[in-house]
Amino acid sequence: MAKVYWIKGRSAGIHQSIISKISGLLSLEELARLVVPEESLALKINLSEMGYSHYLPPVVVTSLFEKTRDLGARPVVTDSGSLFKGSRFSGFDWINTALLLGYSSGETFDSQLMLAGGYTHEEGKFYPAEGRRLGGVELGSLLTDTGNVVVISHVTAHPLMGLTGAVYNLGVGMLTGSGKLRVHSCLEVAFDPSRCDNCGVCLSFCPTGALSNGYPNISYDPEICNNCLGCFLSCPNSAMSIKPEGIPVYQESVVEAACTATDNLRGSAFFINFLSSVTPQTDDHPFSDIPFVPDLGILASEDPVAVDWATYQIISSGPGVPGSVAEQFGVLHKGEDKIKAISGIDPESWIQYAEQMNLGSRDCEFLSNT
Numbered sequence: 001m002a003k004v005y006w007i008k009g010r011s012a013g014i015h016q017s018i019i020s021k022i023s024g025l026l027s028l029e030e031l032a033r034l035v036v037p038e039e040s041l042a043l044k045i046n047l048s049e050m051g052y053s054h055y056l057p058p059v060v061v062t063s064l065f066e067k068t069r070d071l072g073a074r075p076v077v078t079d080s081g082s083l084f085k086g087s088r089f090s091g092f093d094w095i096n097t098a099l100l101l102g103y104s105s106g107e108t109f110d111s112q113l114m115l116a117g118g119y120t121h122e123e124g125k126f127y128p129a130e131g132r133r134l135g136g137v138e139l140g141s142l143l144t145d146t147g148n149v150v151v152i153s154h155v156t157a158h159p160l161m162g163l164t165g166a167v168y169n170l171g172v173g174m175l176t177g178s179g180k181l182r183v184h185s186c187l188e189v190a191f192d193p194s195r196c197d198n199c200g201v202c203l204s205f206c207p208t209g210a211l212s213n214g215y216p217n218i219s220y221d222p223e224i225c226n227n228c229l230g231c232f233l234s235c236p237n238s239a240m241s242i243k244p245e246g247i248p249v250y251q252e253s254v255v256e257a258a259c260t261a262t263d264n265l266r267g268s269a270f271f272i273n274f275l276s277s278v279t280p281q282t283d284d285h286p287f288s289d290i291p292f293v294p295d296l297g298i299l300a301s302e303d304p305v306a307v308d309w310a311t312y313q314i315i316s317s318g319p320g321v322p323g324s325v326a327e328q329f330g331v332l333h334k335g336e337d338k339i340k341a342i343s344g345i346d347p348e349s350w351i352q353y354a355e356q357m358n359l360g361s362r363d364c365e366f367l368s369n370t
């Protein structure tokens, strides 16, 4: 049975700073055994889009990088790029955004700041997968070639998964561009011209030209749309939506991609979910609303399903933040399912599928205040 550790967010002194808490994580046996002298260690983050302001503080990653390097390992900080033309689209954009967000490549990370699928997002290969949806998926070579991996996820609500966490970061964040397109292939966006005021915001995010200028609305060509969701994430008027029939297929595809990732890592993985600044938008939105729950600290486990299930339970069991979307959706009180109300998605269905696929289990020992 896996253990899930809950490190609370409050601090009463220097010994409880975020840096001390990160160091404390390295004393956990499940994480300590991944930090091997002279061996590579990938720190898989989820870099945010420019404009999203509640992202994982770089000091968290910096601390983990420095501590693991001091222990003799060879850490590298990595992520994958986006499918849509935002601030993480090309290799150049991704590095530039990482620097602007505070990941100082040269001094802090010894230039060990790299895309999992290389500068083109396409360095990697196809791995066959079990399951009823994908048949296999393309994984970024950095992640499959590195020894062990620590998956560091900033938790938010998610319009397709209910919440982001370890399984999402594994199942989407470790793929090449082709792998992401494969996972997205079950999705379809729908354009509602009655909501479109022709503002043009979505045009710059569209990588295929499926959106073009028009009057009184932009013009949308589904034939050349690759379902990257850039228009959905950026439209201020909700004129672009995701057709609901593809969502269960997407969830199972993400689970299968996560299984493919764990099956093909050279080493082992450990998962750290940050439940701070939990916003209704994911980090790949170009904006963010205020968080809807208070700072709930850090959850850590070697089981991605257990840590995500614990994340879901903890977010629902506590109070919501007054004035946030939790109040708007009537889920301010303890025990009210904030994830389901805010995202419109019940994560239990894909969590059950993840258990069926042996990615992990909800059946875990929960250790709080560690």
Ligand code: SF4
Pocket: 195, 196, 197, 198, 199, 200, 201, 202, 203, 218, 234, 235, 236, 237, 238, 239, 240
């Ligand atoms: S961002 Fe939305 S409202 Fe603006 S042009 Fe695109 S679809 Fe229309």
Ligand code: SF4
Pocket: 084, 189, 205, 206, 207, 208, 209, 210, 211, 220, 224, 225, 226, 227, 228, 229, 230, 231, 232
């Ligand atoms: S129209 Fe299609 S390709 Fe263009 S941004 Fe939207 S989802 Fe992506």
